[in-house]
Amino acid sequence: MTANIPHNYDPSRYDRPSVTVDVVIFSLIGNDLQVLLIKRKFAPYADMWAIPGGFVHIDESLEDAAARELAEETGVTDVYIEQLYTFGDPQRDPRTRVITIAYFALVPHDVVHHQPGDDAAETGWFSMFDLPLLAFDHREILGYALTRLRYKLEYTAVGLRLLPDMFTLSELQRAYETILGEQLDKRNFRRKILTSEILEDTGKKKRDGEGRPAKLYTYRDDAVAEVKTRRLFP
Numbered sequence: 001m002t003a004n005i006p007h008n009y010d011p012s013r014y015d016r017p018s019v020t021v022d023v024v025i026f027s028l029i030g031n032d033l034q035v036l037l038i039k040r041k042f043a044p045y046a047d048m049w050a051i052p053g054g055f056v057h058i059d060e061s062l063e064d065a066a067a068r069e070l071a072e073e074t075g076v077t078d079v080y081i082e083q084l085y086t087f088g089d090p091q092r093d094p095r096t097r098v099i100t101i102a103y104f105a106l107v108p109h110d111v112v113h114h115q116p117g118d119d120a121a122e123t124g125w126f127s128m129f130d131l132p133l134l135a136f137d138h139r140e141i142l143g144y145a146l147t148r149l150r151y152k153l154e155y156t157a158v159g160l161r162l163l164p165d166m167f168t169l170s171e172l173q174r175a176y177e178t179i180l181g182e183q184l185d186k187r188n189f190r191r192k193i194l195t196s197e198i199l200e201d202t203g204k205k206k207r208d209g210e211g212r213p214a215k216l217y218t219y220r221d222d223a224v225a226e227v228k229t230r231r232l233f234p
Contacts, residue, residue: 015097017096017097017098017099018055018093018096018098019099019100019101020053020054020055020056020098020099020100020101021054021062021066021069021100021101021102022051022052022101022102022103022138023052023053023069023070023081023102023104024051024102024103024104024105024141024142024145025070025074025076025105025112026104026105026106026107026128027106027107027109027162028108028109028162028163028175028178029109029125031174032127032128032178033128033146033178033179034109034125034128035051035125035126035128035131035142035145036052036074036076036112036124036125037051037052037123037124037126038050038051038052038073038116038120038121038122039116039120039121039122039123039124040121041118041120042119044094044095045135048132048133048135049124049126049132049133049134049135050134050135051102051138051142052069052070052073052074052123053066053069053073053100054072054119066081066101066103071117072118072119073116073117073119073120073123074114074115074116074117074123075113075114075115075117075123076113076114079111080161081103081104081105082103082104083101083102083103084102084103084104084145084148085141085144085148086099086101086102087099087100087102087137087140087141088100092136092137093136100141102144102145104145104148104149106149106158106159106161107161107162108162109125128146149179150179153179153180157198157219159172159179160172160198162175163175166202166204166216166217167217168206168214169189169190169193169194169214169215169217172193173186173189173190176189198219199217199218199219199220200217200219201215201216201217202215202216202217204216
């Protein structure tokens with residue numbers, strides 16, 4: 001049903017801020033949590049690193065805009081993204097009043113094949129703990145994204161999205177320790193992760209170091225990432 005527009009409504013009476021989307025892509029590379037950034041080709045902040053993103057078209061959804069900008073600026077497609085937060089400081093963009101809706105995604109490093117698009121001079125992975133000078137308020141956005149990731153890691157199965165399809169418990173623990181920035185007790189970690197009912201034993205093994213081959217696990221298809229039934233860690 002189409003809503004009736006009031007006869008006395010005059011859209012020119014109201015300022016129209018611009019709307020952008022920014023997409024934070026996290027991945028684990030070695031023992032480091034890294035984020036995919038682009039080097040801006042044009043002003044403002046030309047030649048500075050930034051989160052991939054851009055302006056929302058008047059006829060597209062926010063999710064479509066985020067997927068489009070990510071593909072255009074990095075070549076990355078077909079990754080699950082979720083909305084993170086809205087950033088709207090009036091001074092965050094020197095061009096005009098811009099409100100940005102930030103998204104974030106967690107992907108295994110080996111599935112991302114990125115390349116710069118028309119608006120980016122370069123793309124690259126950077127450690128979340130050693131970031132370059134960033135454009136706009138993107139350092140604030142990344143700081144918020146890391147906090148959210150750590151929170152979700154403690155209460156949900158979302159961290160498994162950063163791992164390959166199959167992994168050992170040692171690899172999983174290293175991933176959690178990298179993101180949380182702290183060491184976890186091995187026995188306590190394994191007890192809690194195995195009783196959380198989010199993993200499935202594949203029946204396969206991998207030699208992890210000089211000891212006995214370690215079991216390979218995968219996460220269950222029916223594991224509900226958003227159910228906060230209990231805190232997993234620490």
